[in-house]
Amino acid sequence: MHDRDRERTRRRLLDAAFVEFAAHGIAGARMERIARIARCSAGLAYNYYGGKDELFDAVQSDVAGATALEFDVLDLPGYAGRLYDLQHQHPELARLATWQRLERRSPVSRTADVEAIRSAQESGLVSSRFPAEQVLQLVLAVASMWAAAPSSSDHGVRRRTVEDAVRRLVEP
């Protein structure tokens, strides 16, 4: 029973911290506010996670697990479209990733995906117009091109642009 309470408090802290970090970033987030929303004391929050930076890390791995999107080298336009959808449905995810980039300066390295692209290029399934790591970055940039903008009624047009643009860039 005690363990279950602990588990629930941790869950509430992660959920509250996700909202707080997405809104304010690491420097702007307040542990007191997170604790208040999670209905526990700031002391307990520090006790469970050590500090704001550690809590940010915990939120990031929690979110990464919950929203994993499988990379699909054989359908890069479709992958870009799904990544666009994910960011459209959860704008806080894109904000969190951007805060991470700005405040941590440690881009996630995706060596396996670059390798998959390289193989697909060798087999002629993806155009060799651009080097493999440039292809991955193009796909991510186009998929995220609207991530910072306010949502609009243009959703369908935006999604079609993402898929069509990636298709035009990667088709052999």
Add this chain to the structure above:
Amino acid sequence: MHDRDRERTRRRLLDAAFVEFAAHGIAGARMERIARIARCSAGLAYNYYGGKDELFDAVQSDVAGATALEFDVLDLPGYAGRLYDLQHQHPELARLATWQRLERRSPVSRTADVEAIRSAQESGLVSSRFPAEQVLQLVLAVASMWAAAPSSSDHGVRRRTVEDAVRRLVEP
């Protein structure tokens, strides 16, 4: 003489604030640190600019004036390449723009540029594959695709990718 001192202090404050905001954003920036680097008191900084938010605005318009890059609808690949160069030479500019997006949530509207693209599409100079506002967003997304990444020896490859990708997306 008094006016010139005032002007110099303002200049030092803007320069110090630019570095501070690019590194830490609005929430993370410290007026005390800015004032110390500008060799004046925090009180004087508040006196000149009113507060951190107003100082951020002042830095933004200062930077916008100094780094204006003319939009060129007749050479969108070249424009994208020059925008890439600007961000490559001044990575703090891209950081500042990203902080602005995250902390202010007010994207800059570029109606005139969208109109220029629409006219170019009507004259057949730019492909009508994508609606005009999607074209502008694609150009900006591709030009900025490496803005968040650490600089690398790949500079030439990155620049070529930006130009070639935009060309492929917009050529009629």
